[in-house]
Amino acid sequence: MPTVADALRRFAPxxxxxxxxxxxxxxxxxxxxxxxCRTGALGGVRYQCKRCQREHWVGRSCGNxxxxxxxxxxxxxxxxxxxxxxxxxxxxxxTFTVPREIGLVLRGSQREGYRCxxxxxxxSIRDVGAATKSLQGCQLGFFGVLHTWGRDPAVYHPHIHYxxxxxxxxxxxxxxxxxxxSTPKNFLFHHGTLVRVFKAKLADELRDAGLYAQxxxxxxxxxxxxxxxxxGHAVPTLKYLAPYVYRVAINDSRMxxxxxxxxxxxxxxxxxxxxxxxxxxEAFVESFLQHVLxxxxxxxxxxxxxxxxxxxxxxxxxxxxWIMLGWTFWLGSGYAPQPKNLTAPMQCTxxxxxxxxxxxxxxxxxxxxxxxxxxxxxxxxx
Numbered sequence: 001m002p003t004v005a006d007a008l009r010r011f012a013p014x015x016x017x018x019x020x021x022x023x024x025x026x027x028x029x030x031x032x033x034x035x036x037c038r039t040g041a042l043g044g045v046r047y048q049c050k051r052c053q054r055e056h057w058v059g060r061s062c063g064n065x066x067x068x069x070x071x072x073x074x075x076x077x078x079x080x081x082x083x084x085x086x087x088x089x090x091x092x093x094x095t096f097t098v099p100r101e102i103g104l105v106l107r108g109s110q111r112e113g114y115r116c117x118x119x120x121x122x123x124s125i126r127d128v129g130a131a132t133k134s135l136q137g138c139q140l141g142f143f144g145v146l147h148t149w150g151r152d153p154a155v156y157h158p159h160i161h162y163x164x165x166x167x168x169x170x171x172x173x174x175x176x177x178x179x180x181x182s183t184p185k186n187f188l189f190h191h192g193t194l195v196r197v198f199k200a201k202l203a204d205e206l207r208d209a210g211l212y213a214q215x216x217x218x219x220x221x222x223x224x225x226x227x228x229x230x231x232g233h234a235v236p237t238l239k240y241l242a243p244y245v246y247r248v249a250i251n252d253s254r255m256x257x258x259x260x261x262x263x264x265x266x267x268x269x270x271x272x273x274x275x276x277x278x279x280x281x282e283a284f285v286e287s288f289l290q291h292v293l294x295x296x297x298x299x300x301x302x303x304x305x306x307x308x309x310x311x312x313x314x315x316x317x318x319x320x321x322w323i324m325l326g327w328t329f330w331l332g333s334g335y336a337p338q339p340k341n342l343t344a345p346m347q348c349t350x351x352x353x354x355x356x357x358x359x360x361x362x363x364x365x366x367x368x369x370x371x372x373x374x375x376x377x378x379x380x381x382x
Contacts, residue, residue, distance in 0.1 A: 002258040004068045004250060008288070009035045010258060011281030018282070026295045031285075033062035037069050040365030040372045047346065051353025059365060059372045066248040066292055075242045082143075082238050085306065085314050087321045089180075090166040091234035092188045094142075095227040096121040096198060097159040101219035105211055106158050111294040114146060114158070116205035121160050122303050124198040125189075129168065132190070134183045138168025141305035141317065145241050146293075152267045152277065153249035154287040161241055163234050164188060169305055169317055177312045180320040186230055195226045245300060249291045349373075 012031045016023060036042050040059040047056045061070045098106070098117070106113030125142060129135045142164040150157040167182040203220070206212040231237045243251065256264040256276055263284040267277050279287070293299060305312040346355045365372055 001252070002255045003252040004255060004288070005034050005037060005252075007255070007258045007263045007281065007284055010260075011263070011285050015282045015285040019286075023289075024292075024294075027289045027292045029295070030064055030066045030289075030292050033064040034067045034069075037062035037064070037067055038372075040370070042364075043360070043362040044365045044370060044372060045357055046359040046361075047355040048358045049348035049351060049353045049355050052348060052351045054348060054350050055358070056348070056355065056373050057365065057370050060360075060362070065246055068247050068251045070246070072246075075246045078245055079235075079238050079242050083235055086234050086238075087165050087167075087180075087318065088233075088325065089182060089321060090185045091231050091237065092164045092166060093227075093229045093231045093237055094125060094162040094164055094188070094194075095159055095225075095229075096124075096162075097157070097225045097227075098202070099219045099222040099224065101216040101222075102202075102206075103156060103158050105206070105214045107156055107290065108214070109209075109211055111297060112209045113211060114293075114297065116202065116209050116211065117158065117160060118144065118146070118301055120202035120205045121162070121198060122301070123201050124194055125162060125164065126303070128189045128194045128197055131193075132183075132188075134187075135168050135181065138170050138181050139304050139312065140168045141165065141303070141307075141310075143300060143302040143306055145244055146299040147244045148291045149249045151269065153265075153291065154277075154279065154283070156290050161244075163237055163241070165234075166230075167321075169312060169320060175311070177316055177320060180317070180324045182324070188228055188230075191226065191228055194228070195224050198226055199224050249288055 008031060012035060016028070016031070038059040038061050042060040042062060044057050044059050047058065048054070049056075061067070063070055096117070106117065122142075122144060126140060129138070129140045142162050144160045144162040146158070146160050148158045149155060166185065166188060167180055169177045170179045170181045172178045199220070203212060206215065250265060254266045256266060258264075258281075261281060262278050263281055264276055264278040265284075266274050268274050302308065304310065305317055306314070347353065348355055361368070
C-alpha cells in the first residue's frame with residue numbers, strides 16, 4: 001500500500017525546484033525528514049527478542065510532528081497524560097472557526113495569525129465564563145488544539161478545538177481554591193454571546209498584529225461559526241483529537257495509489273460517505289505543505305488551572321471534585337478502577353516475545369550494508 005512518504009519522495013523534488021523561492025525553512029525541513037523517515041538514511045535501531053534472541057534492524061524514525069508514519073507512540077502517551085488531567089465530570093468541546101477570507105490572512109502570516117486565533121478564542125472562553133451565572137467567581141481550566149485542515153487535505157480550514165470541563169474552581173477572596181462548582185450537563189455558555197465576544201476579540205488581536213487591514217471587509221459580515229458540544233466524559237474526545245496532535249492533513253491509511261503523475265487518496269464526505277480523489281502529484285505536495293506549522297509553534301495550549309504556571313495544581317482540583325462527588329474514600333481504598341496503559345511493549349514477529357533495544361546508530365544503514373526489516377510495527381526512534 002502506498003504511503004504519504006512515497007508520494008512526497010516522488011513529487012517533492014520537482015515541486016521544490018519550481019517553488020524554491022516560496023518554500024519556508026520549516027517546510028523544507030519537514031519534507032527532508034518525512035522522505036527519509038524509516039528508510040535507513042537516518043540510521044537505525046537494532047532490537048533483540050528477549051525470548052528467541054532474534055535481532056531486528058529497523059530504520060530510525062524522523063520524529064517530526066508532521067510525519068504520518070511517526071507519532072503513534074507519542075499519540076498514545078499524550079492520551080494517557082491528558083486523561084490523567086481530566087476531571088471525573090462532564091465536558092464540552094468548543095470549536096472556533098473563521099470565515100475563509102480571514103483564514104487566507106492567517107495562512108499568509110501563520111505565526112502571528114495562529115497566535116491571534118488562540119488568544120482571541122481562549123480569552124472569549126475565559127470572559128464569557130466569568131459572566132455566566134453558573135461559573136461566576138470561578139477559574140476555568142481548559143486546553144486547545146489547533147487544526148488547519150478539513151476532510152480533504154487540499155482544503156485550508158484553520159480552527160481550534162477546546163476541551164472544557166463542565167465547571168470551575170470556586171476561589172475565595174484571597175484567590176485560593178475553595179470548592180468545585182459544576183455547570184448543567186447540557187449548558188456551558190450562551191452561544192450567541194460567545195460568538196459576539198470572539199468576533200470582537202479576534203478583530204482586536206488582528207489589529208494589534210498589523211493584520212486587520214489585510215482582511216476583506218466582507219469577512220466581518222459573514223457568520224462566525226462557534227460550536228459548543230456536550231461530550232460527557234472527555235476520553236473519547238481526546239482520542240478524536242490525538243491524531244491532529246502528532247500528524248498532519250492525511251494519514252497513510254487513506255492513500256490509494258501513487259503513479260508517475262498523480263496521487264489518489266480517500267476523503268470522507270458528510271454522512272460518513274467515503275470517496276476517492278485523484279490530484280496531480282505536485283498539487284498533493286502543495287496541499288500537504290500548507291498545513292506545516294512554523295518552527296517551534298505550540299499547537300496545544302493549556303489555560304487556567306490546566307496551565308503549567310497555575311498556582312492551583314491539577315491534584316488540588318481533583319481533590320475538590322472528589323469531595324464534591326463524595327469519592328475520596330472510594331478512590332483512596334484501592335478498589336477504584338485504574339486506567340490501563342495504551343502503550344504496549346514491542347513484540348518479536350517470530351515468537352511474539354518482548355524486545356529490547358541493544359544498539360542505535362545514526363549512520364546510514366545502506367552504507368553499513370544492513371538491510372532493514374520492513375513491515376515491523378515498532379516504537380518511534382527519532
